[in-house]
Amino acid sequence: MTAGAVLLLVTARISPTEALQAIDWNVIAYLFGVFAISHALFASGISERVSNRICADMQSLPRVLFLFFCFVTVVSAVLTNDAAAAIGTPLAIAIAANLGIRAALPLIALCVAVTVGSMFSPVGNPQNLLIVADGHFKNPVGTFLVWLAVPGLISLGFALFWFWFCLAREPKGGAPEHVTPDAQTMRAWPALAATGLLCVLVVTDSFAHGSSWMPDLPLGALSLIAAVPLFLFSNQRLQLVKEVDWHTLVFFVSMFIVTGAVLKSGVLQTWLSPWHDQLDERALVTTIAFFGSQVFSNVPLVEIYLNLLKDHDTATLMLLSGISTLAGNLFILSAASNVIIVQQTEKHGVEPFQFWQFTRYVLPVTIVSLIACYAWVALMTSIIR
Incomplete structure (x- = not known):
C-alpha cells in the first residue's frame, strides 16, 4: 500500500498537499488510542482472563462461540469495528489453542462478528458516522436498531451455526500457543479505566449527537482522551508507545493517499453518473454499495454516494449503511478491520488466514x-409508507 502511495506521489497523480488532506487523521488518532488500550489490556493480563472465562467449558463449543460472538458484537457496536478487531484477536487465538486447531478459522469468525456487530450502532464503523452526519437523525441509536438490528441478529445467528459446523469438523493439529504477555507487570487499573472511559465517551457522544450540552468531538479525540489514564498512570508508558501497531497505522495513511488519488481522478463519480436519478432505488443501492465497496473501499464509496443522492430518506441511508458494511465479508481487503486482525495476528507470532480461505x-x-438486510429494509419501508 505504501509503495502504491509513493508511486502516486512521484507520478504527481496527487500532490503532497492533497495527500495530507486525503488522510483521515481522525481515524489515525482513533486507531492510535485503541491500539494503546488493546495492548494495555493484553499486557496487564485482562485479555487473558476474558479469554479464560469464555473458554471455561471447551466441551460446549456452542457456548464458547456464543459468548465470543456476544463479546465481540458489543465491543464492535460500542467502540467501533477497528477496536473490536484489535481487542478480539488474542481471544480468537486463545479459542484456537484451547480447541487444538489452527487459528485461521476462529480469526475468520472474529472478522465476521466484528463486521456484522458494527451494523447495530451509528458509531460501529466510519461509514455509519458519515451517514449519521448526513441523515440528521433525531435518535441515531434508535434509528439503527430499528432498521438494522433484525438483519444483524439474523446474520449473527447464521454465522454462529455456520462456524459451529465448520469448527466441529476442523482437524486437530497446528494449534497456536496461548498468546500471553512475557510478564504481566503492567498495572491493570489504568487499562480498565481507559476502556471504561472510551465506552462512556463514545456512548455519550452518540446520544448527545447534535445537542448543545456536549461538544461534538470526533472519535479520534475521544480515543486520545480515553488513553490519557494509560500514559499518566501506567508503569510502562514507553512500552505502550512501542507496542502500538505502527505497521497498520502506516497502512491506513497510505490507503487514504491511494483512495484520495482515486477520488481526485473522478473515476468513481463518472462510474455512478449514468444512474444519478436512480441512486435511491433499492436494487441499485445494494449493487453499487456491495460491489463498489470491493473496488473503492466502503468509506470513500459511501462519502461519494451521499454527495450524489438527491433525496436522503432514512430507508436509502440505512440500506446503504447495511450493505456497505456487509460488503466487508467477502475479501480480506474489503474491510479495514480484516486487515487489522491479520496484522495483529502476525504481531503475536501466529499465522493468520489466507486470502481465498477467508472468502x-x-x-x-x-x-x-x-x-x-435487503428484505428487512424493504419490509420496513412498506410498513412505514
Whole structure:
C-alpha cells in the first residue's frame, strides 16, 4: 500500500498537499488510542482472563462461540469495528489453542462478528458516522436498531451455526500457543479505566449527537482522551508507545493517499453518473454499495454516494449503511478491520488466514446477510409508507 502511495506521489497523480488532506487523521488518532488500550489490556493480563472465562467449558463449543460472538458484537457496536478487531484477536487465538486447531478459522469468525456487530450502532464503523452526519437523525441509536438490528441478529445467528459446523469438523493439529504477555507487570487499573472511559465517551457522544450540552468531538479525540489514564498512570508508558501497531497505522495513511488519488481522478463519480436519478432505488443501492465497496473501499464509496443522492430518506441511508458494511465479508481487503486482525495476528507470532480461505468461509454468511438486510429494509419501508 505504501509503495502504491509513493508511486502516486512521484507520478504527481496527487500532490503532497492533497495527500495530507486525503488522510483521515481522525481515524489515525482513533486507531492510535485503541491500539494503546488493546495492548494495555493484553499486557496487564485482562485479555487473558476474558479469554479464560469464555473458554471455561471447551466441551460446549456452542457456548464458547456464543459468548465470543456476544463479546465481540458489543465491543464492535460500542467502540467501533477497528477496536473490536484489535481487542478480539488474542481471544480468537486463545479459542484456537484451547480447541487444538489452527487459528485461521476462529480469526475468520472474529472478522465476521466484528463486521456484522458494527451494523447495530451509528458509531460501529466510519461509514455509519458519515451517514449519521448526513441523515440528521433525531435518535441515531434508535434509528439503527430499528432498521438494522433484525438483519444483524439474523446474520449473527447464521454465522454462529455456520462456524459451529465448520469448527466441529476442523482437524486437530497446528494449534497456536496461548498468546500471553512475557510478564504481566503492567498495572491493570489504568487499562480498565481507559476502556471504561472510551465506552462512556463514545456512548455519550452518540446520544448527545447534535445537542448543545456536549461538544461534538470526533472519535479520534475521544480515543486520545480515553488513553490519557494509560500514559499518566501506567508503569510502562514507553512500552505502550512501542507496542502500538505502527505497521497498520502506516497502512491506513497510505490507503487514504491511494483512495484520495482515486477520488481526485473522478473515476468513481463518472462510474455512478449514468444512474444519478436512480441512486435511491433499492436494487441499485445494494449493487453499487456491495460491489463498489470491493473496488473503492466502503468509506470513500459511501462519502461519494451521499454527495450524489438527491433525496436522503432514512430507508436509502440505512440500506446503504447495511450493505456497505456487509460488503466487508467477502475479501480480506474489503474491510479495514480484516486487515487489522491479520496484522495483529502476525504481531503475536501466529499465522493468520489466507486470502481465498477467508472468502470460502465467509461467502455463505455474506449471502444470507445481504438477503436479510435487503428484505428487512424493504419490509420496513412498506410498513412505514
